[in-house]
Amino acid sequence: DADVTQTPRNRITKTGKRIMLECSQTKGHDRMYWYRQDPGLGLRLIYYSFDVKDINKGEISDGYSVSRQAQAKFSLSLESAIPNQTALYFCATSQGGQETQYFGPGTRLLVL
Amino acid sequence: AQKVTQAQTEISVVEKEDVTLDCVYETRDTTYYLFWYKQPPSGELVFLIRRNSFDEQNEISGRYSWNFQKSTSSFNFTITASQVVDSAVYFCALSEPHSSASKIIFGSGTRLSIRP
Numbered sequence: 001d002a003d004v005t006q007t008p009r010n011r012i013t014k015t016g017k018r019i020m021l022e023c024s025q026t027k028g029h030d031r032m033y034w035y036r037q038d039p040g041l042g043l044r045l046i047y048y049s050f051d052v053k054d055i056n057k058g059e060i061s062d063g064y065s066v067s068r069q070a071q072a073k074f075s076l077s078l079e080s081a082i083p084n085q086t087a088l089y090f091c092a093t094s095q096g097g098q099e100t101q102y103f104g105p106g107t108r109l110l111v112l
Numbered sequence: 113a114q115k116v117t118q119a120q121t122e123i124s125v126v127e128k129e130d131v132t133l134d135c136v137y138e139t140r141d142t143t144y145y146l147f148w149y150k151q152p153p154s155g156e157l158v159f160l161i162r163r164n165s166f167d168e169q170n171e172i173s174g175r176y177s178w179n180f181q182k183s184t185s186s187f188n189f190t191i192t193a194s195q196v197v198d199s200a201v202y203f204c205a206l207s208e209p210h211s212s213a214s215k216i217i218f219g220s221g222t223r224l225s226i227r228p
Contacts, residue, residue, distance in 0.1 A: 042116075043203070043216075103156065104156075105156045106157075108155075
């Protein structure tokens with residue numbers, strides 16, 4: 001079984017809709033991250049959380065919010081989706097003191 | 113500020129050729145980590161290697177090898193005797209563990225195509 005899972009894997013939605021992407025991990029890591037990937041731009045950090053009570057904005061947090069429901073769960077919400085949020089979204093985890101991040105399989109989001 | 117540059121946007125070689133993917137980084141910290149990730153056509157991100165700034169020893173893992181040179185701020189990745197299954201986008205990345213956000217900065221990636 002995968003250590004980091006994301007649901008849904010694919011989603012099509014309309015402009016203005018609220019949508020939530022979920023991430024769960026069984027690695028026991030304390031840190032979790034949300035990134036988006038756009039063609040030619042690599043990955044950019046949206047939000048990160050070092051533990052359940054610690055949430056921080058990344059470089060492109062506008063239009064997004066997150067919730068760390070438990071150590072193993074970190075969800076990303078788009079309150080009112082817009083077309084330029086169409087992207088591939090990745091969740092990642094790491095253990096504090098260990099710098100390597102491990103990624104989920106990604107969620108492809110299309111906003112019409 | 114941190115920055116990772118992968119100047120090669122796309123590379124295409126014939127199977128069995130050797131290929132080197134370049135990565136140049138910028139950082140003000142003396143302690144940092146460098147990574148390579150592979151993104152095959154299926155889309156997932158696969159961790160390949162991590163090096164810390166105090167260990168400049170080159171590493172070899174099968175057909176993969178990495179050349180870390182602090183003097184030129186480079187961390188290049190070489191695939192020997194390339195195979196079609198090596199076709200993917202490869203990302204170089206940098207993290208500074210003592211920064212306010214322990215996050216990874218990614219380069220824009222190099223798309224590698226191996227032709228049969």
